[in-house]
Amino acid sequence: MAAVISDLGATTTAEPPAPARSRRRGGSAWARRLVLVIAGLYFLVPLYAAFRFAIGTSDGGVSGAVFAGIPAQDGFLDAITLTVRLAVIALVITLVLVVPTAVWVHLRMPRLRRVLEGVTLLPIVVPPVVLIIGVLEVAPPELKGTPDLLALVYVVLALPFAYRALDSGLQAIPLTTLVEASRSLGAGWGRTLVSVVLPNLRSALLAAVVLTVAMVFGEYTMASLDQYQTFPVWIVVFQQANARVSVAVSLLALLGTWALLWLISLVDRRRQSPEDT
Amino acid sequence: MTTTDAAETRTDPASGRRAGVAVELRDLNRRFGEVRALDGFSLDLAPGELVTLLGPSGCGKTTALRALAGLEAVDSGTVVVGGRDLRGVPVRQRDMGMVFQSYSLFPNLTARDNVAFGLRVRGQDKAARRRRADELLELVELGGRGDRYPHQLSGGQQQRVALARALAPEPQVLLLDEPLSALDAKVRVALREQIRAVQTRLGTTTLFVTHDQEEALSISDRVGVMRDGRLEQIASPAELYARPATPFVAEFVGTMNHLPGTTTADGVEVLGRRLPVTTGRPAGAEVDVLLRPEALLVTPDPHGTGVVVATTFLGAVTRVHVRVGDTQRSGARPGGDGTTVLVDRPSAAVAGLGPGAGVTVEPAPDAQPLVA
Amino acid sequence: MKQREVPAWVGVVPFAAYTVVFLGVPVVAVVLGSFVDPATGAFTLDNFGIATSGVYLRGFGSSIGLSLVTALVPGVLGLVLALAVRASPSLRLKRAVATASGVFANFGGVPLAFLFVATLGSTGLVVELVKAVGVDLYGAGFSLYSFWGVAIVYGYFQIPLMVLVITPALEGLRPNWREAADNLGATPVQYWRHVGLPVLAPAVLGCMLLLFGSAFSAYATTSALTSGSLALTPIQIGSFLNGNVLSGQENVGRALGVGMIVVVGVLMALYALLQRRVSRWLQ
Numbered sequence: 003m004a005a006v007i008s009d010l011g012a013t014t015t016a017e018p019p020a021p022a023r024s025r026r027r028g029g030s031a032w033a034r035r036l037v038l039v040i041a042g043l044y045f046l047v048p049l050y051a052a053f054r055f056a057i058g059t060s061d062g063g064v065s066g067a068v069f070a071g072i073p074a075q076d077g078f079l080d081a082i083t084l085t086v087r088l089a090v091i092a093l094v095i096t097l098v099l100v101v102p103t104a105v106w107v108h109l110r111m112p113r114l115r116r117v118l119e120g121v122t123l124l125p126i127v128v129p130p131v132v133l134i135i136g137v138l139e140v141a142p143p144e145l146k147g148t149p150d151l152l153a154l155v156y157v158v159l160a161l162p163f164a165y166r167a168l169d170s171g172l173q174a175i176p177l178t179t180l181v182e183a184s185r186s187l188g189a190g191w192g193r194t195l196v197s198v199v200l201p202n203l204r205s206a207l208l209a210a211v212v213l214t215v216a217m218v219f220g221e222y223t224m225a226s227l228d229q230y231q232t233f234p235v236w237i238v239v240f241q242q243a244n245a246r247v248s249v250a251v252s253l254l255a256l257l258g259t260w261a262l263l264w265l266i267s268l269v270d271r272r273r274q275s276p277e278d279t
Numbered sequence: 280m281t282t283t284d285a286a287e288t289r290t291d292p293a294s295g296r297r298a299g300v301a302v303e304l305r306d307l308n309r310r311f312g313e314v315r316a317l318d319g320f321s322l323d324l325a326p327g328e329l330v331t332l333l334g335p336s337g338c339g340k341t342t343a344l345r346a347l348a349g350l351e352a353v354d355s356g357t358v359v360v361g362g363r364d365l366r367g368v369p370v371r372q373r374d375m376g377m378v379f380q381s382y383s384l385f386p387n388l389t390a391r392d393n394v395a396f397g398l399r400v401r402g403q404d405k406a407a408r409r410r411r412a413d414e415l416l417e418l419v420e421l422g423g424r425g426d427r428y429p430h431q432l433s434g435g436q437q438q439r440v441a442l443a444r445a446l447a448p449e450p451q452v453l454l455l456d457e458p459l460s461a462l463d464a465k466v467r468v469a470l471r472e473q474i475r476a477v478q479t480r481l482g483t484t485t486l487f488v489t490h491d492q493e494e495a496l497s498i499s500d501r502v503g504v505m506r507d508g509r510l511e512q513i514a515s516p517a518e519l520y521a522r523p524a525t526p527f528v529a530e531f532v533g534t535m536n537h538l539p540g541t542t543t544a545d546g547v548e549v550l551g552r553r554l555p556v557t558t559g560r561p562a563g564a565e566v567d568v569l570l571r572p573e574a575l576l577v578t579p580d581p582h583g584t585g586v587v588v589a590t591t592f593l594g595a596v597t598r599v600h601v602r603v604g605d606t607q608r609s610g611a612r613p614g615g616d617g618t619t620v621l622v623d624r625p626s627a628a629v630a631g632l633g634p635g636a637g638v639t640v641e642p643a644p645d646a647q648p649l650v651a
Numbered sequence: 652m653k654q655r656e657v658p659a660w661v662g663v664v665p666f667a668a669y670t671v672v673f674l675g676v677p678v679v680a681v682v683l684g685s686f687v688d689p690a691t692g693a694f695t696l697d698n699f700g701i702a703t704s705g706v707y708l709r710g711f712g713s714s715i716g717l718s719l720v721t722a723l724v725p726g727v728l729g730l731v732l733a734l735a736v737r738a739s740p741s742l743r744l745k746r747a748v749a750t751a752s753g754v755f756a757n758f759g760g761v762p763l764a765f766l767f768v769a770t771l772g773s774t775g776l777v778v779e780l781v782k783a784v785g786v787d788l789y790g791a792g793f794s795l796y797s798f799w800g801v802a803i804v805y806g807y808f809q810i811p812l813m814v815l816v817i818t819p820a821l822e823g824l825r826p827n828w829r830e831a832a833d834n835l836g837a838t839p840v841q842y843w844r845h846v847g848l849p850v851l852a853p854a855v856l857g858c859m860l861l862l863f864g865s866a867f868s869a870y871a872t873t874s875a876l877t878s879g880s881l882a883l884t885p886i887q888i889g890s891f892l893n894g895n896v897l898s899g900q901e902n903v904g905r906a907l908g909v910g911m912i913v914v915v916g917v918l919m920a921l922y923a924l925l926q927r928r929v930s931r932w933l934q
């Protein structure tokens with residue numbers, strides 16, 4: 003999870019790539035291709051194997067019916083609904099907490115950036131399985147009785163990474179100048195944030211959104227220990243019932259993430275295309 | 280083999296001074312898609328000579344220099360150094376030192392280790408390469424800074440280390456690609472003089488690339504002006520300034536006034552004066568006449584056709600900006616139909632001229648105009 | 652509204668407060684609980700005694716071992732892959748790899764386990780294929796459900812994770828350095844040895860630490876694959892939470908949790924020391 007954040011964040015800060023001054027290097031070009039082919043096999047063969055398994059039928063034939071049947075499976079819709087709900091709650095809280103904080107720190111306390119970067123490391127130090135024990139122990143009963151508690155804890159997992167993405171996004175824009183210009187033209191803080199700062203942080207915000215959503219859609223440890231059937235938990239509970247469907251769902255989960263990231267990269271690319279050419 | 284060639288051409292045993300090698304770039308072509316970065320580009324460097332390639336951004340200077348270094352492949356053409364055709368010779372065997380615009384020092388190595396890098400990869404022992412590195416740091420006046428890491432050095436110091444690093448393995452050819460462009464003005468001037476001094480002392484054949492004409496004129500044996508992938512003119516700085524071969528060169532080197540003129544039988548008439556020049560046009564044609572600011576005279580004249588717009592004090596000379604040719608004389612508003620000409624005169628001679636003064640501007644009798 | 656000079660720290664209060672409430676307080680609760688005797692409520696070190704012996708000690712052993720292996724090997728492979736992609740002239744390849752890495756790095760748990768069961772399980776596609784050529788993987792001692800089987804599966808998210816986090820650092824390798832080295836007569840090996848790798852070292856170390864953390868807390872994938880036969884600490888903690896506990900040992904799960912925090916903490920401290928050494932030139 004951490005990875006996605008820092009990467010997406012980083013792409014916003016990276017200098018525009020210098021025009022490639024490339025040159026043939028015979029031997030290493032060969033080695034490069036070998037590396038790529040091996041990596042390609044490692045990542046694609048399991049996908050293919052899973053696909054083959056999912057479309058197989060008990061009598062040795064082939065059928066795509068498993069995929070078509072997924073939405074009708076017991077509990078599928080409930081799991082999706084619950085997961086979306088958690089994702090939305092976690093996303094809203096994360097953004098409301100992180101965006102003003104990141105902007106504030108950049109404007110007023112640049113020296114605190116290092117400290118907050120340290121906070122970023124905390125979720126690696128505290129494994130989710132440990133965190134959930136503590137949370138279940140100290141949470142008041144009213145909260146324990148609802149799945150929304152999960153969303154609140156997911157925010158902790160998402161916060162640091164969302165913060166990192168925004169932080170590097172802010173690094174890349176002349177924030178102080180923008181804010182001063184807007185303020186001197188008479189705009190208030192809220193308006194400055196919404197109509198001047200945020201539009202300039204689109205890539206970074208997108209990264210924060212993807213991260214948070216992808217995290218919620220993949221989180222299994224906490225959800226299962228808190229005994230709520232989110233999508234990742236449902237897949238497991240369901241596996242006992244039908245292996246082919248489980249594999250098909252697993253594939254769909256992967257392709258779903260892929261589609262999401264791809265869509266987001268499209269949005270980002272459209273924004274950049276004038277400079278590219 | 281390489282080494283024997285190089286050794287013979289390099290060291291003049293009598294004086295201990297190295298005589299440089301000759302470099303010959305012949306008819307280089309390089310296209311990037313539609314762009315012809317090099318378009319039949321040829322250039323010769325005499326042994327020990329410092330030649331500068333000067334031209335606007337994107338004209339192909341870097342490509343030419345990189346082609347010589349072997350960092351850029353060419354579509355056709357030959358590169359000959361010290362009599363040896365370098366086709367197919369990889370970069371690391373070309374024996375050339377290179378200084379980049381900026382940030383090319385290895386950040387994980389101290390200044391000394393950076394300078395010693397070329398010797399280290401050649402397998403020289405530690406003591407010897409340390410000695411040589413310190414010697415070179417001395418040469419670029421950075422003795423005592425050997426233990427600093429690049430980020431602890433100023434931009435100018437970094438470039439001096441880069442120069443020392445390029446020179447350490449005693450390259451046959453030294454290549455500098457806008458090495459001063461990232462520095463501030465004062466450092467730039469000091470460092471270019473230092474580069475020239477070191478180069479003269481070592482006698483290394485050097486190709487220097489810049490878009491800064493002042494830089495080019497001040498340190499070079501010869502300056503080649505480039506345009507769209509070809510060499511427009513190559514000459515000594517003085518010759519280039521005094522006798523630009525084309526309007527492009529004239530424009531690029533020094534400051535130039537563009538004035539409307541008319542051809543006559545034996546020259547051109549401009550600002551009410553006739554100047555002899557061969558134009559190759561029939562008399563009476565309207566032409567663009569190019570004149571240097573110092574080839575014009577300005578005299579106070581309340582009924583003159585010009586109005587002083589501004590003066591710029593440049594030290595010994597003062598540059599007077601004069602508005603001429605406005606049909607309506609109205610205090611030289613911008614947006615009139617005339618032009619502004621620049622005239623350089625000794626400061627004492629034009630001390631009394633201020634904005635608004637009426638003047639007459641005319642070419643000096645010995646002015647050498649260029650007609651476009 | 653007039654008074655603009657709010658003290659600067661006010662702005663980070665919400666962020667800090669949230670982190671304290673939802674991260675700090677629970678962690679403190681776990682730490683405190685790990686010192687409590689569940690029967691009497693009194694202070695005790697017994698929980699740690701149990702947590703550091705027998706099956707739990709072995710659990711730490713396997714967890715740390717698996718995390719080290721799947722941080723180092725995928726770390727190196729990810730670095731090689733990232734370098735290969737970077738060296739490629741194809742922009743399309745670069746984009747595809749960036750997106751794919753994002754997807755695979757987030758992929759884990761049961762779905763991932765299923766993918767590999769279909770591939771390398773006892774009747775998986777690759778196992779059957781290889782059998783057709785006469786090699787019996789399972790006969791030769793391989794098992795997807797063993798330590799090394801699990802390590803292969805972890806590579807599926809660890810390698811892309813490495814590619815994702817190391818790629819920005821590779822951008823920091825200036826082409827100028829490579830060209831300068833070439834110019835000075837260095838072979839590619841000499842360049843990597845004296846410049847490329849030393850420059851990358853701090854970033855590579857940091858990324859591997861991240862990979863360690865990611866593997867160390869991974870829970871679902873192994874749990875689904877081995878259903879407990881490969882005892883990892885997070886799985887053991889999970890079983891405490893699910894209530895499969897001997898009476899009197901209710902707080903051992905908390906002690907295990909503290910143990911995990913300590914392990915990662917120690918590793919981070921080591922990392923900080925090492926980092927100072929390899930990035931001397933950055934100070």
Ligand SMILES: Nc1ncnc2c1ncn2[C@@H]1O[C@H](COP(=O)(O)OP(=O)(O)O)[C@@H](O)[C@H]1O
Nearest residue numbers: 021022023311314316336337338339340341342
């Ligand atoms: N690797 C490349 N790919 C595409 N175009 C290039 C590349 N290198 C140089 N060019 C183009 O070739 C022309 C000359 O470039 P260059 O030699 O860098 O110019 P200069 O150094 O004079 O500014 C420019 O138009 C530039 O855009």
Ligand SMILES: [Mg+2]
Nearest residue numbers: 337340341342
């Ligand atoms: Mg250039």
